[in-house]
Amino acid sequence: MTRRGLSWGARSVVGLPLGWLLLFFLLPFLIVLKISVSEMEIVTFKDLVTWTDGVLHLQLKFSNYLFITQDELYAKAYLASLKYAAITTAWCLLIGYPFAYFMARARAALQPALLMMVMLPFWTSFLLRVYAWKGLLGEGGWVARALDALHVDQLLLALGLISGPGQYMNTPFSLVLGMVYTYLPFMVLPLYANLSKMDPRLLEAAYDLGATPWVAFWRVTVPLSKAGIVAGAMLVFIPCVGEYVIPELLGGPSTLMIGRVLWDEFFANNDWPMASSVAVVMILLILVPLALFNRAQAEAQAKQGARG
């Protein structure tokens, strides 16, 4: 190939998903954006641009956005979403990292079986699996009974994570448990992929230079798996912010998240412009920190290159 740029095959391989994203992500998003600044007229929207008596009118209604900043229900729901997403991500990392670490260091023959076990839950419907927790954590459920027997409820109650002794359902506890349970594989898989590629001789080199296994872990393993940690954290955090099903099934009155608010605006209030505004703010809330993070990383890399 002498022509600069991509071949026809490469263009289509890149172009097809790009076209898909434009058609089914960017376009719907622009529609949502349009609705969020539109005025409702009973069941239809007023046109944004109108032409009357030789005057071009552009009408953008920002009151929904203003309302989001004024009614503290929205701020609370956004913050709750970010909080529970962050807590879920932290727990997934805490449980997933050691899991992925030992999986990557298990005997080679054992690794496919372990990997299979991580992915096995995907074979059952997500909805069923979350629903099953209702039975397990509800009164008389055997997980609830086991927690009672271990007096874990006392601790959870003291921390304000459950609503009463033996009352696990519809609490922050059940919500986070459900989200961690659901999203754990999304943390484990990128971490495993990252850790299994790590050269074990780097750890030996660290031991050789006087690092105890604990120090070697923090100084060598963790920094080298940063890419896996970031990938896993994003795969868990981003969907958790907008999560609707799990809070609906396992959450309670004290765990109002933004997904639920969105649902209510759409289906209970039938206020599509308001619902669209809520959705747009949610996307910005996730995208802006992500973009900043990406830029910081690109800058750090560029700096390194310049230094060299």
Place this chain on the structure above:
Amino acid sequence: MAAVIQEGGEAGQPAFLHIAQLVQEFGAADGHAFRAVDQISLDIAQGEIFALLGPSGCGKTTLLRMLGGFDQPTSGEISLGGRSMLGLAPYERPINMMFQSYALFPHLSVWENIAFGLQREGLPKAQVAARVEAMLKLVQLGKFAQRKPHQLSGGQQQRVALARSLAKQPQLLLLDEPLGALDKKLREETQIELVNIIEQVGVTCVMVTHDQEEAMAMATRIGIMRDGRIQQVGTPREIYESPRSRFVADFIGNVNLMDGTLAVDEPDHVEIQCADVRHFVGHGITGHEGMAVSVALRPEKIRISRRPPPTDDPELAPAPLNQVKGTVKNMVYLGSDTVYHLALPSGALLQVSQSNTERHPDDALTWDDEAYAWWTPSAHVVLTQ
């Protein structure tokens, strides 16, 4: 150079690095025990550069890993400076290793890589910095202190690895295939540089290599290993010129090995009858007439010419001993030398290597030429094992 202590050590003076009856057994549990290292005893003096040389799978890397503390021996003893190393973890040993293909930390700069070991000792920052600077100067990498390993060439990475393993001033330095990742030209330059640095620091050194040139160029002594055992220990010259077994003779350099029987056994000379030639060896050996022996003859110890050997040279054995006539079957021109493959009457090939001292010799041998080859009574090594 430190006094060379032979295998087993000299009585009353314990060696600096003492390895005794070391065994590493794998798979003992399932009944198919395999000894990667089998009863190895070695004594290495302070300041020596000792090379373990052998084919892959001979146990040399396992032995090195036991010295570093990465593998625990099944039985035996390792002591360094009179202190037993058994049961000590790698991070508790005053031993540092330069790993094969270096194992530099990819997320740390050159400076941080070298400082890693010093920081683990909890030294004050200023002291760490001074030591790192000294190391950078030693390996001439001052300009590259802030680079990451992947921004360096292979030779530079090798020097970072060396600086990192020397930074803690170890009592023993282990080198695992130190030049294996470099190309040939760079390897030859680096060999000399590496030895200079090691001697400047004065550290005792054990290296593992499968490259005999590397071992010969760098080591003060070489141990040839095979199947978990040490076949022979000696200076490079001893190993090359006086191999004690067919394996060592064959493993190091090129050699013509000929089987024969001891025909004349006198105190001051012996004669060995082989298929194509009767050898005259200018010294006595322990053996008896009729005994089966092998003769090892290095290609460069043989002279080759179109004309028969001179008959009046007192250095040579009386004709027709130590000479053959054959046909040049193959010629390999290597620049500095040419290797001839001379087909002998029995069909065996004799390798002869001649230095190309002239640019355009008048009567150079070529394919299918008839030629004579001869050698002196001191050229061969007689092998009884």
